[in-house]
Amino acid sequence: MRGLIWDGDDLVEVDDLDVVPPGPGQVTVEVRSAGLCHSDIKPIDGEMAQPVPAVLGHEAVGVVRARGAGVEMPLGQRVVLSVLQTCGTCDACAGGRPTLCAGPKDGTGAAADDPSPFRREGRVVERFRRLGAFAERTVVRERQAIPIPDGMPDAAAALLGCAVVTAFGAVEERARLGKGESVLVVGAGGLGLNVIQAARLAGAGQITVIDRNPRKAEIAELMGATDFAVAASDEDVVERSRALRIGRMPGSRPLRVSAETGPLTLRSPGRYDSV
Incomplete structure (x- = not known):
């Protein structure tokens, strides 16, 4: 064969x-x-x-x-x-x-x-x-x-x-994302796109995606992203996330993050998951 x-x-x-x-x-x-x-x-x-x-x-x-x-x-x-x-x-x-x-x-x-x-x-x-x-x-x-x-x-x-169960497991089992919570996903690749879908199904409120490729915006929004931003470097990811004030809306619950640079993007209280 x-x-x-x-x-x-x-x-x-x-x-x-x-x-x-x-x-x-x-x-x-x-x-x-x-x-x-x-x-x-x-x-x-x-x-x-x-x-x-x-x-x-x-x-x-x-x-x-x-x-x-x-x-x-x-x-x-x-x-x-x-x-x-x-x-x-x-x-x-x-x-x-x-x-x-x-x-x-x-x-x-x-x-x-x-x-x-x-x-x-x-x-x-x-x-x-x-x-x-x-x-x-x-x-x-x-x-x-x-x-x-x-x-x-x-x-x-x-x-x-692999891709689907890994992403859904991160959202449901690791982050335990709740309805109305805010999510930042850095990287709209195979795992990132499935994280977006999982977050949407979990009832997340704001789902912000940051990627270096502006062409990812359309598919990210198709999967359920509410916001999309372009970052040119890891440092730019941190600055972008802080400027977006994710997770700071009145009454919002802790921010969940999925990215290698995630710890630097967190506001208190917050949690970071890398997938």
């Missing part, structure tokens, strides 16, 4: 990549669409350790084509893939907090990964973030394959696996 492999020097498109059959508790997923997240670039830029050769990619949607022993998910089920390899039985998983899973861990403290299912010329090809989505098929645990309805377009559904 076809796949995109990072060999440590180049991204190589191949057509002789193999995938092993699913083992107990695993499913084979035919990848329909995969997103390109900035995290996928980090191994290439040397910003994230990754054994090579490896199939990158961790945002994907697809269809279950094969299943191992003990799997209940039906063949043909449309799914979005998750990087979380949780046990499903510990207190954290049972309590709805799978990111705190107490299951087996690797040397970094992350959930221990199953062996990579990819092979090429008889040798193991590693996978990125317990998925390896830049291939026509991949094998994951059943719990990593989340059923989704048929009506959602593949390209949009793929983003649910």
